[in-house]
Amino acid sequence: MRDWAVLSDVTLDLPVRPALPALLTALDAAGAAVLVAPPGTGKTTLAPLAVADRVDGRVVIAQPRRVAARAAARRMAELLGERVGDRVGYAVRGERRVGPATRIEVVTTGLLVRRLHHDPELPGTGAVLLDECHERQLDADLALAFTVEARATLRPDLWLLAMSATPDTDRFAALLGGTAAAPVVRAESALHPVRRIWAPPARPVAPPGAGPVDRALLDHVVATVRRALREHDGDVLVFLPGAGEIAGVAGRLGDLRDTVDLLPLHGRQRGAEQDAALRPGVADGRRRVVLSTALAETSLTVPGVRVVVDAGLSRVPRIDLARGLGALITVPVSRAAATQRAGRAGREAPGYVYRCWSEATHERLPARGEPEIATADLTGFALELAAWGRPDGVGLALPDPPPAAAMAVARDTLETLGAVDGTGRITGRGRLIASAGAHPRLARALLDGAGRVGADRAAEVVALLAEESAAGPGDDLVAGWRRLRAGTDAGATARWRTEVRRLRAVLPADPTGRTASGRTGSTPGAAAVSAGREAGGRAASGGLTDDLAAGLLVGLAYPERLARVRRPGGSAYLMTGGTAAELTAGSGLAGSDWLAVAVADRRPGAPSARIRRATPLDEATAREAAGPLLSTRREVGWSDGDVVAREVTRLGAIELVARRLDRPDRAEVAAALLTGLRQEGLGLLPWTPAARGLRERMAFCRHHLDAEWPDVGDEALLAAAPTWLGPELAAARRRADLNRVDVTSALRRLLPWAQAARLDELAPERIEVPSGSRVRVDYADPAAPVLAVKLQETFGWPAAPRIAGGRVPVLLHLLSPAGRPMAVTADLASFWRTGYPQVRSELRGRYPRHPWPEDPGTATPTRRAAPRRR
Incomplete structure (x- = not known):
């Protein structure tokens, strides 16, 4: 020893x-x-x-x-x-x-x-x-x-x-x-038993999610705390999902402050405030109610606690990989975490836990919470692995492998920042970013922004982004920055200044020994106060106002979150990453032409993200911050129902400038017209009766003969459009040109020579009837082609004609002298025997000028009526 x-x-x-x-x-x-x-x-x-x-x-x-x-x-x-x-x-x-x-x-x-x-x-x-x-x-x-x-x-x-x-x-x-x-x-379990008391709300409450916790649940937690104070001695530890809920419950319990000490405990507090909640109460008989997040689940002993009130909720991070937006989601607590929370009541003596849910609900809770690696942004994690020399983590003693999709997104982000190379190995710049001890995006903003806005302001803004809650209420980042400079909240300011000093020390000096701000030995606190007092908020370094300096730094960290207003004076924005975003109602930032969005989240299924923290900036600063997203391209495409040809400058998904192209590339125009056809359909073409008829005859042949005949369905024709419409598309310049296309001739390009030669034989456009008339065949239904003909013109016809090489009988629509269908049949012989006598008896008196022979099989067919008698 x-x-x-x-x-x-x-x-x-x-x-x-x-x-x-x-x-x-x-x-x-x-x-x-x-x-x-x-x-x-x-x-x-x-x-x-x-x-x-x-x-x-x-x-x-x-x-x-x-x-x-x-x-x-x-x-x-x-x-x-x-x-x-x-x-x-x-x-x-x-x-x-x-x-x-x-x-x-x-x-x-x-x-x-x-x-x-x-x-x-x-x-x-x-x-x-x-x-x-x-x-x-x-x-x-x-x-x-x-x-x-x-x-x-x-x-x-x-x-x-x-x-x-x-x-x-x-x-x-x-x-x-x-x-x-x-x-x-x-080791053996704690010695003191904890009695469980199930205390669900009397009425159902809204399930947790990305939004605020149901006020009815907070009201119920408050009522349960009051009940616990009445029923048992000792201090009370209350578990809530976040600082906002802690403030809400504390406000509702405000009438107890004369007799009870209400102590919040969460990660946003300064150390002294957290330590106050972990010290024993004074021996004056006053009880304490400690309102805590999951911070107090493990490792911490809150002295004097005999009762736990558990709201049953926890707040966990989630990342939207497609949009690069993170969010804190409220979820039901796991059974393992609920057990840990309950144990806080039995550390020093027997205790009680009030669970604000039912025993049946408890059985449906997940056994344990998800590990952070399964749900969080892995950009910093991936950089740590790269710095260790194991970019993919293979071979390391990780409890769970990182999800492949999240790691792929993280590596892409790091490569964009220049922190890793194409193989995932860390670069010299990546080591500098890693040494900053901040998220790689924030470290990039610190390192690249210091030379533009000054090291002091860069450290101040990055510290604020790292400790986002320090800015206080509201969505205006710069307003929060100024509050911290002024020291309005002493605790938040102290934490912020500590982080500013740490980040300021990270910045390398240039070869002359001067810092990135151009100063030697200036203190961050003094610099911050000095910058805050400059007229109009303009700092000497970089010539940028605080708004623009903050916007530049936010843009360097999150270039895909730079946003431009959709309509002047509105609150709806489009981010460079392509995500729609909106300010909360009544935001003072509404109407800003451009915003650098520091914090935004998007609820699952929501059409747009919600902007939580941002700062205004101008287009020039946005271009500077997100330079790699700036592009100028010639674009020929289909838009608003016609071909649009223009040269466009974009910042990511945001269109900045566009001008018309007078001589677009013919192939690009043809591709745009093809896109229009596929989007709006074949109705853009002039389908004459001849064109429709040819298409229907070709469909008939494919249906009854074999699949070697071309498919002329909509999907097939659109897929094959470059083949059968190629010359017409090459010659067209706009939508109107499509209306002049000879669709009949174009369709024939789909037919090989041998099929084209036999088409009229197998699917004749017209059939000669006994009267000598050539009547058009209707192929609208490829399974049953129709020949509509007056009854008197079919006298002497023993059977309905057959087409497709004798495979398919034509369905006869036998018409009255007035052109109305009297019978539909494909078996003409049977009709003459059984159907015709009834038709003859009903109609010969109505149409006396037309022949109605008793034996239609031997009668002379005719297309004319007998002349009227004078």
Whole structure:
């Protein structure tokens, strides 16, 4: 045991303590292990202390969340009776509290990934503990995969421990162990029981989705909190999906502030505000109601909590790969997460959980939530893999492989940014982007925009985009930027300035030693205040107003989200990526000709995206920001019912300038006319009776003879139009020219010579009847061609004629002298015997001038009536 032993200095007896000897034995033997310990057992607190007693070097514990990292460090330091920064410290983005005596350091998983990139050997580190690895955040998956490979190839002496609150650990044991699964050590459950109380709303509420949570559910949560305060002692922890719902519930509980402390807990708060919710209440009898997001599900102990009220919802990211738009979707909580939440009530004593849903609904919940890798934007993830030297992730100890479609989109984005080459390998520029510690899009905006707008303003805007909630209410990005400069919200401003300083330090100096802003040694805070006071918001660097500077930076990050108004003064826009977008009603940005959209989301099935945060800009700045999307092309196509030939300049999907082409290419015109035919149909051609008749005769031959005869259906004719209409299309220039096409001659091009020679024989246009008349055959129904002829002209005809080489009888429509059908038959002999006598008796008195012989088979056919008697 080391002379600085820490676990022996801690007398706290938690359920995990009896499992620690077995854990250390497993680590001694295998160097890697999995610790399964339910919430409240003390794994986050005591396991690091035990490991620190047995290894040389620092123990690094990786937590998925900043608030959990700070809380874990503070708790261990309290147990040792020390300040944070002595033997126990922490490091999160923008904040680090460690000292020369620090042996245990709690970091975020993202920070551990950064350190592994910087030096995968992790010099000075003796053990890495990955806490809450079951949460399956992207950084957590990467930290696991990179640490496993670093240990296997560079640091076989490094201890690696994965800690999880769920018993489903076989996958992690296999990943950590390599050829043989790592040993799994299990701790007993928390000692205190938690009683479940099912408390569904009295009336159905709208299901969760991309929109706001149903107000009726929030009202029910408020009522349940009031009930919990009446029925049980102790503090109450309320789980809600997001900061907006927390504010809504807090407002509804405002009348309790005289007797109850209402404490929000979410990721948008500054550290001091989060820490306040995690400190024990003062001993004055006042109870606390902590309103939290999923932040408090794991790793955190909220002291004094005896009751949990769970709204049953969680907020998760979703990415629309086709449009590049992300959204936060509200979903029902998983059963595993509900169990974790309930466990918060039993950490210190027996407790209660009020679940705002029914027991039957609980059984239908998913067993566990989806891992982030399955639903999130993978651009940053793909860059991390490329920087590690494994662009596709194959061979790494990833719990799940990344989805192929999302990775393809991510690699395309990185290649566009110049961060990877065509094979997916990282470039020098990609390493610079990766070193920024921000999303690759934001890092690109920072690096490429600093020289144009100044390093200070670039860092300020990118920090705002990275911490979007810091801008406060409203959709005007620049208004939020100015609020932060003015320090209206001290907490948000402090977080923002910390991130500004970090990003400002990332920017490289030019060869003269001057920064990208042209200054040497200026502080971001002073620069921000100075820029905010300039007349009209115009900064000296770059000569751009704040609006345009912000718009340029947003456009560099999201060039596909630059948007132009559809109608002057309106709120509907078209983005360069082709997605329609709208401002919310009453937005002060409405009517801006151009917007750089920083945040937008689109509900599934919605016709357009909703703009959440944007800034106005002008066309020149839009062109500058999205230069690669700018194109000028000659376009000949079919539009609004005719051929349109023009030269068009576009920014992505947005048309900027167009001029008419006087001499378009003939082949392109022909292709446009063909497109018009396919869109609007063959009705664009002049179908004369002769043309329709020829088409019907050809269809008859195909129907009754064989498939070697051409198909003249609409789809087939449109598909073969380049063949049978080729010369006519080549000669035409506009829609009107199609109306002069000789369709009959064009159709005959479809007939081989042998078929053309036999067409009149097999499908005659007319048939001579006994009277000598040549009567047209109607082929409208290819299955039954019709010959409509007056009855008197068929006398002496023993049978209906047959066509198609004798295969098909013609269907006779026998007409009265007035031209009305009297009978329809293909069996003329039978008609003469049975049908004609009745017809004769009915009509000879009506038409006395026409012959009605008793024996029509021997009568003389005639087309004329007898002359009238004078």
